[in-house]
Protein backbone atom coordinates (compact mmCIF):
# COMPACT_ATOMS: atom_id res chain seq x y z
CA UNK A 1 0.00 0.00 0.00
CA UNK A 2 1.01 3.61 -0.49
CA UNK A 3 -0.28 6.83 1.03
CA UNK A 4 -1.99 9.64 -0.81
CA UNK A 5 -4.16 12.66 -0.08
CA UNK A 6 -7.62 12.41 -1.63
CA UNK A 7 -11.04 14.05 -1.34
CA UNK A 8 -14.51 12.60 -1.92
CA UNK A 9 -16.41 15.89 -1.68
CA UNK A 10 -15.42 19.50 -2.19
CA UNK A 11 -15.07 21.88 0.75
CA UNK A 12 -12.63 23.10 3.40
CA UNK A 13 -9.33 21.45 4.32
CA UNK A 14 -11.26 18.92 6.41
CA UNK A 15 -12.35 17.09 3.23
CA UNK A 16 -8.77 15.97 2.62
CA UNK A 17 -8.15 12.37 3.69
CA UNK A 18 -4.78 10.70 4.12
CA UNK A 19 -5.62 7.36 2.56
CA UNK A 20 -3.99 4.00 1.81
CA UNK A 21 -4.15 3.07 -1.86
CA UNK A 22 -2.90 0.14 -3.87
CA UNK A 23 -0.15 1.48 -6.14
CA UNK A 24 -1.24 1.60 -9.78
CA UNK A 25 1.03 0.16 -12.46
CA UNK A 26 1.83 2.64 -15.25
CA UNK A 27 -0.01 1.99 -18.52
CA UNK A 28 1.49 2.47 -21.98
CA UNK A 29 3.08 5.92 -22.25
CA UNK A 30 3.04 6.46 -18.46
CA UNK A 31 5.60 6.38 -15.67
CA UNK A 32 5.25 6.00 -11.92
CA UNK A 33 7.24 8.45 -9.83
CA UNK A 34 8.24 7.84 -6.22
CA UNK A 35 7.90 11.38 -4.92
CA UNK A 36 10.67 12.81 -2.76
CA UNK A 37 8.86 16.15 -2.46
CA UNK A 38 5.55 17.59 -3.61
CA UNK A 39 4.78 21.21 -4.45
CA UNK A 40 1.88 23.12 -2.88
CA UNK A 41 0.00 25.49 -5.18
CA UNK A 42 -3.02 27.74 -5.01
CA UNK A 43 -4.63 25.76 -7.84
CA UNK A 44 -4.82 22.76 -5.47
CA UNK A 45 -7.15 24.83 -3.29
CA UNK A 46 -9.35 25.68 -6.31
CA UNK A 47 -9.83 21.93 -6.95
CA UNK A 48 -10.47 21.15 -3.29
CA UNK A 49 -13.11 23.87 -2.98
CA UNK A 50 -14.71 23.04 -6.34
CA UNK A 51 -13.88 26.37 -8.05
CA UNK A 52 -12.21 24.11 -10.64
CA UNK A 53 -14.07 20.79 -10.96
CA UNK A 54 -12.01 17.60 -10.45
CA UNK A 55 -12.62 15.07 -13.28
CA UNK A 56 -14.19 12.62 -10.78
CA UNK A 57 -14.49 11.86 -7.07
CA UNK A 58 -12.81 10.55 -5.03
CA UNK A 59 -9.89 12.43 -6.51
CA UNK A 60 -6.21 12.81 -5.81
CA UNK A 61 -4.81 16.34 -5.59
CA UNK A 62 -1.75 18.24 -6.76
CA UNK A 63 0.22 18.34 -10.00
CA UNK A 64 3.76 19.28 -8.95
CA UNK A 65 6.48 17.01 -7.63
CA UNK A 66 9.95 15.58 -7.95
CA UNK A 67 11.36 12.14 -7.31
CA UNK A 68 12.64 8.98 -8.92
CA UNK A 69 11.02 6.94 -11.69
CA UNK A 70 9.98 3.70 -10.06
CA UNK A 71 8.13 1.94 -12.90
CA UNK A 72 7.85 2.56 -16.63
CA UNK A 73 4.94 1.75 -18.96
CA UNK A 74 5.24 0.31 -22.45
CA UNK A 75 6.55 2.56 -25.19
CA UNK A 76 8.30 5.10 -22.95
CA UNK A 77 11.73 5.76 -24.38
CA UNK A 78 13.04 8.94 -22.78
CA UNK A 79 12.81 7.76 -19.16
CA UNK A 80 13.91 4.66 -17.29
CA UNK A 81 13.65 3.28 -13.76
CA UNK A 82 15.91 5.19 -11.38
CA UNK A 83 15.90 8.49 -13.32
CA UNK A 84 15.63 11.65 -11.23
CA UNK A 85 12.64 13.60 -12.55
CA UNK A 86 10.25 16.49 -11.96
CA UNK A 87 6.80 17.45 -13.26
CA UNK A 88 4.20 20.20 -13.00
CA UNK A 89 1.30 18.98 -15.13
CA UNK A 90 -0.83 15.91 -15.67
CA UNK A 91 -3.63 14.28 -13.70
CA UNK A 92 -4.42 15.31 -10.12
CA UNK A 93 -2.61 13.09 -7.62
CA UNK A 94 0.85 14.47 -6.89
CA UNK A 95 0.01 14.66 -3.16
CA UNK A 96 1.12 11.04 -2.83
CA UNK A 97 4.04 8.75 -2.20
CA UNK A 98 3.65 7.30 -5.70
CA UNK A 99 2.16 9.13 -8.67
CA UNK A 100 1.40 7.72 -12.13
CA UNK A 101 1.33 10.23 -14.99
CA UNK A 102 1.97 10.53 -18.73
CA UNK A 103 5.71 10.28 -19.40
CA UNK A 104 5.57 13.25 -21.76
CA UNK A 105 4.72 15.52 -18.80
CA UNK A 106 7.85 14.42 -16.93
CA UNK A 107 11.34 15.87 -17.43
CA UNK A 108 14.71 14.63 -16.25
CA UNK A 109 16.13 16.62 -13.39
CA UNK A 110 19.77 17.76 -13.61
CA UNK A 111 21.93 16.25 -10.83
CA UNK A 112 22.71 19.69 -9.39
CA UNK A 113 19.05 20.43 -8.60
CA UNK A 114 17.65 18.95 -5.41
CA UNK A 115 14.26 17.24 -5.34
CA UNK A 116 12.79 19.77 -2.93
CA UNK A 117 13.94 22.70 -5.04
CA UNK A 118 12.37 21.14 -8.13
CA UNK A 119 9.12 20.34 -6.32
CA UNK A 120 9.00 23.92 -5.07
CA UNK A 121 9.45 25.55 -8.45
CA UNK A 122 8.42 23.38 -11.40
CA UNK A 123 4.89 24.76 -11.62
CA UNK A 124 5.68 28.22 -10.28
CA UNK A 125 8.96 28.60 -12.19
CA UNK A 126 7.55 27.39 -15.51
CA UNK A 127 4.69 29.83 -14.96
CA UNK A 128 7.13 32.69 -14.49
CA UNK A 129 9.04 31.50 -17.57
CA UNK A 130 5.99 31.80 -19.81
CA UNK A 131 4.69 35.00 -18.16
CA UNK A 132 7.92 37.00 -18.45
CA UNK A 133 9.38 35.39 -21.57
CA UNK A 134 6.38 34.48 -23.71
CA UNK A 135 3.04 36.09 -22.74
CA UNK A 136 4.83 39.44 -22.79
CA UNK A 137 8.47 39.16 -23.77
CA UNK A 138 10.05 41.60 -21.35
CA UNK A 139 12.88 43.87 -22.45
CA UNK A 140 15.70 45.20 -20.27
CA UNK A 141 14.80 48.53 -18.66
CA UNK A 142 11.01 48.02 -18.70
CA UNK A 143 8.97 48.57 -15.54
CA UNK A 144 6.17 46.13 -14.68
CA UNK A 145 3.61 45.56 -11.93
CA UNK A 146 3.47 42.08 -10.39
CA UNK A 147 0.91 41.30 -7.67
CA UNK A 148 1.57 39.10 -4.62
CA UNK A 149 5.31 39.53 -5.06
CA UNK A 150 6.30 37.67 -1.87
CA UNK A 151 4.34 34.50 -2.72
CA UNK A 152 5.52 31.35 -4.46
CA UNK A 153 5.17 32.60 -8.04
CA UNK A 154 5.97 36.18 -6.98
CA UNK A 155 9.30 35.35 -5.28
CA UNK A 156 10.49 33.64 -8.45
CA UNK A 157 9.20 36.50 -10.64
CA UNK A 158 11.15 39.10 -8.61
CA UNK A 159 14.43 37.23 -9.18
CA UNK A 160 13.75 36.46 -12.83
CA UNK A 161 12.78 40.07 -13.59
CA UNK A 162 15.95 41.31 -11.90
CA UNK A 163 18.03 38.89 -13.98
CA UNK A 164 16.39 40.31 -17.13
CA UNK A 165 17.17 43.88 -16.06
CA UNK A 166 13.47 44.62 -15.57
CA UNK A 167 12.17 46.88 -12.79
CA UNK A 168 9.47 44.92 -10.98
CA UNK A 169 7.04 46.82 -8.78
CA UNK A 170 5.59 44.20 -6.44
CA UNK A 171 2.42 44.41 -4.40
CA UNK A 172 2.38 42.85 -0.92
CA UNK A 173 0.25 42.92 2.23
CA UNK A 174 2.86 43.59 4.93
CA UNK A 175 6.26 45.13 5.62
CA UNK A 176 7.77 41.67 6.13
CA UNK A 177 6.57 40.64 2.66
CA UNK A 178 7.82 43.92 1.18
CA UNK A 179 11.30 43.27 2.62
CA UNK A 180 11.28 39.78 1.19
CA UNK A 181 10.26 40.97 -2.28
CA UNK A 182 13.05 43.58 -2.22
CA UNK A 183 15.59 40.93 -1.14
CA UNK A 184 14.45 38.86 -4.11
CA UNK A 185 15.13 41.69 -6.54
CA UNK A 186 11.94 43.75 -6.73
CA UNK A 187 12.67 47.36 -7.70
CA UNK A 188 9.88 48.78 -5.48
CA UNK A 189 6.92 47.51 -3.47
CA UNK A 190 3.42 48.76 -2.74
CA UNK A 191 1.30 47.62 0.18
CA UNK A 192 -2.01 47.12 -1.62
CA UNK A 193 -3.88 46.79 1.67
CA UNK A 194 -2.98 50.38 2.62
CA UNK A 195 -1.80 52.36 -0.42
CA UNK A 196 -3.48 53.54 -3.61
CA UNK A 197 -1.76 51.26 -6.10
CA UNK A 198 -2.44 53.25 -9.29
CA UNK A 199 -1.25 56.49 -7.66
CA UNK A 200 1.94 54.84 -6.43
CA UNK A 201 2.60 53.32 -9.86
CA UNK A 202 2.12 56.80 -11.38
CA UNK A 203 4.69 58.24 -8.92
CA UNK A 204 7.19 55.44 -9.37
CA UNK A 205 7.01 55.56 -13.18
CA UNK A 206 6.90 59.38 -13.30
CA UNK A 207 3.52 59.26 -14.98
CA UNK A 208 4.38 56.62 -17.61
CA UNK A 209 2.45 53.77 -15.97
CA UNK A 210 3.41 50.18 -16.99
CA UNK A 211 3.17 48.22 -20.26
CA UNK A 212 2.09 45.01 -18.50
CA UNK A 213 0.47 43.97 -15.21
CA UNK A 214 0.69 40.38 -13.97
CA UNK A 215 -2.33 39.79 -11.76
CA UNK A 216 -2.92 36.49 -9.92
CA UNK A 217 -5.03 38.05 -7.16
CA UNK A 218 -8.10 38.31 -9.40
CA UNK A 219 -11.31 39.80 -8.07
CA UNK A 220 -9.83 42.34 -5.62
CA UNK A 221 -7.22 43.81 -7.97
CA UNK A 222 -8.79 43.57 -11.47
CA UNK A 223 -9.86 47.17 -11.86
CA UNK A 224 -6.83 48.67 -10.09
CA UNK A 225 -4.59 46.67 -12.40
CA UNK A 226 -6.28 48.16 -15.47
CA UNK A 227 -5.69 51.64 -13.98
CA UNK A 228 -1.94 50.99 -13.79
CA UNK A 229 -1.53 50.25 -17.50
CA UNK A 230 -0.25 52.50 -20.26
CA UNK A 231 -2.46 52.95 -23.31
CA UNK A 232 -2.66 49.68 -25.26
CA UNK A 233 -1.01 47.90 -22.30
CA UNK A 234 -1.46 44.20 -21.51
CA UNK A 235 -3.37 42.88 -18.52
CA UNK A 236 -2.26 39.33 -17.72
CA UNK A 237 -4.88 37.85 -15.41
CA UNK A 238 -3.48 34.48 -14.34
CA UNK A 239 -5.05 33.58 -11.00
CA UNK A 240 -7.89 33.90 -8.50
CA UNK A 241 -6.29 34.13 -5.06
CA UNK A 242 -9.01 36.57 -3.89
CA UNK A 243 -11.71 34.98 -6.07
CA UNK A 244 -12.37 34.88 -9.80
CA UNK A 245 -12.89 37.98 -11.94
CA UNK A 246 -16.53 37.89 -13.02
CA UNK A 247 -19.09 39.95 -14.92
CA UNK A 248 -16.59 42.02 -16.87
CA UNK A 249 -17.98 44.52 -19.34
CA UNK A 250 -15.49 44.33 -22.19
CA UNK A 251 -16.06 48.04 -22.86
CA UNK A 252 -13.91 48.79 -19.80
CA UNK A 253 -10.82 47.93 -21.89
CA UNK A 254 -11.67 50.78 -24.23
CA UNK A 255 -12.49 53.21 -21.40
CA UNK A 256 -9.13 52.53 -19.72
CA UNK A 257 -7.05 52.98 -22.89
CA UNK A 258 -7.56 50.41 -25.67
CA UNK A 259 -6.10 47.71 -23.41
CA UNK A 260 -5.36 44.06 -24.15
CA UNK A 261 -6.21 41.27 -21.73
CA UNK A 262 -5.17 37.63 -21.61
CA UNK A 263 -6.04 34.77 -19.27
CA UNK A 264 -3.14 32.28 -19.70
CA UNK A 265 -2.29 28.97 -18.03
CA UNK A 266 0.75 26.70 -17.90
CA UNK A 267 -1.08 24.03 -19.87
CA UNK A 268 -1.70 26.57 -22.62
CA UNK A 269 2.05 27.20 -22.96
CA UNK A 270 3.73 23.88 -22.06
CA UNK A 271 1.33 22.08 -24.38
CA UNK A 272 3.85 19.92 -26.26
CA UNK A 273 6.80 17.89 -25.07
CA UNK A 274 9.14 20.13 -27.07
CA UNK A 275 7.81 23.29 -25.46
CA UNK A 276 7.87 21.72 -21.98
CA UNK A 277 11.52 20.68 -22.48
CA UNK A 278 12.53 24.14 -23.73
CA UNK A 279 10.78 25.91 -20.85
CA UNK A 280 12.20 23.48 -18.26
CA UNK A 281 15.72 23.89 -19.65
CA UNK A 282 15.45 27.64 -19.25
CA UNK A 283 14.20 27.22 -15.67
CA UNK A 284 17.00 24.75 -14.87
CA UNK A 285 19.61 27.14 -16.31
CA UNK A 286 18.28 29.90 -14.06
CA UNK A 287 18.68 27.57 -11.05
CA UNK A 288 22.08 26.21 -12.01
CA UNK A 289 23.49 29.66 -12.72
CA UNK A 290 22.41 30.80 -9.25
CA UNK A 291 20.29 33.65 -10.70
CA UNK A 292 17.25 31.95 -9.20
CA UNK A 293 17.19 30.60 -5.65
CA UNK A 294 13.99 28.97 -4.55
CA UNK A 295 12.91 29.94 -1.07
CA UNK A 296 11.23 26.96 0.59
CA UNK A 297 9.84 28.92 3.48
CA UNK A 298 7.44 26.21 4.68
CA UNK A 299 7.69 22.46 4.73
CA UNK A 300 4.92 20.10 5.90
CA UNK A 301 4.58 16.34 6.07
CA UNK A 302 2.27 15.10 3.32
CA UNK A 303 -0.42 14.10 5.81
CA UNK A 304 -0.68 17.75 6.93
CA UNK A 305 -1.61 18.97 3.43
CA UNK A 306 -4.82 20.54 4.75
CA UNK A 307 -2.89 22.64 7.26
CA UNK A 308 -0.47 23.70 4.56
CA UNK A 309 -3.34 24.72 2.26
CA UNK A 310 -4.97 26.70 5.03
CA UNK A 311 -1.74 28.64 5.62
CA UNK A 312 -1.50 29.40 1.87
CA UNK A 313 -5.15 30.47 1.59
CA UNK A 314 -4.91 32.75 4.62
CA UNK A 315 -1.83 34.64 3.31
CA UNK A 316 0.40 33.26 6.08
CA UNK A 317 3.02 31.81 3.75
CA UNK A 318 5.85 33.40 1.81
CA UNK A 319 7.87 31.84 -1.02
CA UNK A 320 7.22 28.17 -1.76
CA UNK A 321 5.83 25.35 0.35
CA UNK A 322 6.63 21.68 -0.08
CA UNK A 323 4.93 18.57 1.26
CA UNK A 324 7.21 15.71 2.24
CA UNK A 325 5.96 12.10 1.97
CA UNK A 326 6.46 10.04 5.14
CA UNK A 327 8.98 7.72 3.50
CA UNK A 328 11.21 10.75 2.72
CA UNK A 329 10.90 12.64 6.01
CA UNK A 330 13.87 11.12 7.84
CA UNK A 331 16.21 11.60 4.89
CA UNK A 332 14.98 15.14 4.47
CA UNK A 333 15.44 16.05 8.12
CA UNK A 334 19.08 15.00 7.86
CA UNK A 335 19.66 16.80 4.55
CA UNK A 336 18.11 19.98 5.83
CA UNK A 337 20.13 20.25 9.00
CA UNK A 338 21.42 23.60 7.77
CA UNK A 339 18.00 25.09 7.13
CA UNK A 340 16.16 27.60 9.31
CA UNK A 341 14.33 26.19 12.30
CA UNK A 342 11.00 27.76 11.27
CA UNK A 343 10.96 26.02 7.92
CA UNK A 344 11.66 22.62 9.48
CA UNK A 345 9.21 22.95 12.33
CA UNK A 346 5.95 21.66 10.79
CA UNK A 347 7.64 18.40 9.69
CA UNK A 348 9.27 17.92 13.07
CA UNK A 349 6.04 18.63 14.95
CA UNK A 350 4.15 16.16 12.82
CA UNK A 351 6.77 13.48 13.34
CA UNK A 352 6.53 14.03 17.08
CA UNK A 353 2.73 14.03 16.79
CA UNK A 354 2.85 10.81 14.81
CA UNK A 355 5.17 9.24 17.37
CA UNK A 356 2.71 10.21 20.11
CA UNK A 357 -0.20 8.82 18.10
CA UNK A 358 1.68 5.60 17.43
CA UNK A 359 2.42 5.31 21.14
CA UNK A 360 -1.27 5.91 21.95
CA UNK A 361 -2.35 3.40 19.35
CA UNK A 362 -0.02 0.73 20.64
CA UNK A 363 -1.28 1.45 24.18
CA UNK A 364 -4.85 1.04 22.89
CA UNK A 365 -3.93 -2.18 21.19
CA UNK A 366 -2.16 -3.35 24.35
CA UNK A 367 -5.23 -2.58 26.46
CA UNK A 368 -7.52 -4.41 24.01
CA UNK A 369 -5.24 -7.43 23.94
Ligand SMILES: NC(=O)c1ccc[n+]([C@@H]2O[C@H](COP(=O)([O-])OP(=O)(O)OC[C@H]3O[C@@H](n4cnc5c(N)ncnc54)[C@H](OP(=O)(O)O)[C@@H]3O)[C@@H](O)[C@H]2O)c1
Nearest residue numbers: 041042148151152153172173216239240241242265266315
Ligand atom coordinates in the same frame (compact mmCIF):
# COMPACT_ATOMS: atom_id res chain seq x y z
N1 LIG B 1 -2.34 30.53 -14.68
C1 LIG B 1 -1.29 29.83 -14.33
O1 LIG B 1 -0.61 29.22 -15.17
C2 LIG B 1 -0.86 29.82 -12.91
C3 LIG B 1 0.20 28.99 -12.51
C4 LIG B 1 0.62 29.06 -11.17
C5 LIG B 1 -0.01 29.88 -10.28
N2 LIG B 1 -1.06 30.64 -10.71
C6 LIG B 1 -1.74 31.55 -9.78
O2 LIG B 1 -0.75 32.39 -9.20
C7 LIG B 1 -1.16 32.74 -7.89
C8 LIG B 1 -0.02 32.50 -6.94
O3 LIG B 1 0.11 31.11 -6.69
P1 LIG B 1 1.04 30.59 -5.52
O4 LIG B 1 0.74 29.14 -5.38
O5 LIG B 1 2.43 31.05 -5.75
O6 LIG B 1 0.42 31.36 -4.26
P2 LIG B 1 1.06 32.55 -3.40
O7 LIG B 1 1.32 33.71 -4.30
O8 LIG B 1 2.17 32.02 -2.60
O9 LIG B 1 -0.12 32.87 -2.43
C9 LIG B 1 -1.15 33.74 -2.81
C10 LIG B 1 -0.87 35.17 -2.37
O10 LIG B 1 -1.87 36.00 -2.94
C11 LIG B 1 -2.03 37.14 -2.12
N3 LIG B 1 -3.46 37.40 -1.89
C12 LIG B 1 -4.09 38.57 -2.18
N4 LIG B 1 -5.38 38.51 -1.83
C13 LIG B 1 -5.59 37.31 -1.30
C14 LIG B 1 -6.73 36.68 -0.73
N5 LIG B 1 -7.91 37.28 -0.65
N6 LIG B 1 -6.60 35.42 -0.26
C15 LIG B 1 -5.42 34.78 -0.34
N7 LIG B 1 -4.30 35.33 -0.86
C16 LIG B 1 -4.37 36.59 -1.34
C17 LIG B 1 -1.32 36.86 -0.79
O11 LIG B 1 -0.14 37.65 -0.77
P3 LIG B 1 -0.19 39.05 0.07
O12 LIG B 1 -0.43 38.66 1.49
O13 LIG B 1 1.11 39.69 -0.17
O14 LIG B 1 -1.36 39.79 -0.52
C18 LIG B 1 -0.98 35.38 -0.86
O15 LIG B 1 0.20 35.06 -0.17
C19 LIG B 1 -2.45 31.97 -7.61
O16 LIG B 1 -3.55 32.81 -7.88
C20 LIG B 1 -2.40 30.85 -8.60
O17 LIG B 1 -3.66 30.36 -8.94
C21 LIG B 1 -1.49 30.62 -12.00
